Amino acid sequence: MPTTHRPDLSIDQQLALRTAASNLGREFDGTFGVDTIERFLHGSYDEFAQRAAVPNYLPLLAERFARQRLRALAKVEGKHAGGVPVVLFLCTHNAGRSQMALGFFTQLAGDRAVAWSGGSEPAGRINPSAVAAMAERGIDISGEYPKPWTDEIVRAADVVVTMGCGDACPxxxxxxxxxxxxxxxxxxxxxxxxxxxxxxERRVRRLLTSLGVPAGA
Structure with a gap:
């Protein structure tokens, strides 16, 4: 799968993005064309490049976020019938509250529901105190990363939970x-x-009950 040439990127970064585009191309083959996949991938890369602390991880983060966005777009356009509720947790920095909610939801819901998270002003990293607090409950959120929300992600959500993003909340x-x-x-x-x-955790459990999703241990 060819990837648009980016003279602003190093050879290694271009190769990594080409690999990411190939991965996404195989996953969404028959759902989205090359142009759409590359537009989402490069848009995601540019989003993280604005505030990246570790540039080496940018292609991986871009691939992960582009995958989430493409899955959301597929749901919005009726190209994917997952049949499970989708919840979006939003806060200001996507570094603490929304990440902890995502962690609890993912653990408790399993594959019976899907959750995403985002922020109006994404931070550069996850709050280390939130990571430590969740680790005490056996939930590892250290591999997550602050990210924005996008129109297709909000439109794909059945429930949008806001936590302090105020007028910036979509x-x-x-x-x-x-x-x-x-x-x-x-x-x-x-x-x-x-x-x-x-x-x-209490709020996530109540939310799952309202959605008719059995909560795991």
């Missing part, structure tokens, strides 16, 4: 919205994050 007709009022864990130590974590 509003699309036909979505179910919930606003969770929670303290921002930014700058807090693990001890102060634990109550926020516990509140998020």
């Amino acid at each position: 509003v699309f007709p036909g979505r179910r919205y919930e606003d969770w009022v929670l303290p921002d864990p930014a700058g807090k130590d693990v001890e102060d994050v634990r109550p926020i974590r516990n509140d998020i």
Whole structure:
């Protein structure tokens, strides 16, 4: 699968993006064409390049985010019938609250529902106190990364849960919205994050019940 030449990138970065495009091309063969896949991949790459701390991981992050966006677009366009609820957790930096909610939801829902997360002003990394607090519950969110939301991701969600993004939170007709009022864990130590974590777990469990999704252990 050819990838658009990017003279602004190094040879290694171009090769990595070409590999990513091939991976996505195989996964979405028959669903999206080359132009759409490359547009999403390169758009995702440019998004992360603006605030990347470790450039070597950019192609991998771009591939992961492009995959999520393409799956969302497939759902919006009726090209994918997953049949399970999709929940989107949104906060300001996508580094603490929304990531903890995503972690609990993914563990408790298993393959019975899908969750994504995003932020209005994505941070450069996940809040280390949130990572440590979740690790105490046996949930590893260290491999996650702050990312924005996009129109297709919001439109693909059945439920949008907002946590402090205020007027920046997107509003699309036909979505179910919930606003969770929670303290921002930014700058807090693990001890102060634990109550926020516990509140998020309770809310996630209630959300799963409302969706008719059995919660795992």
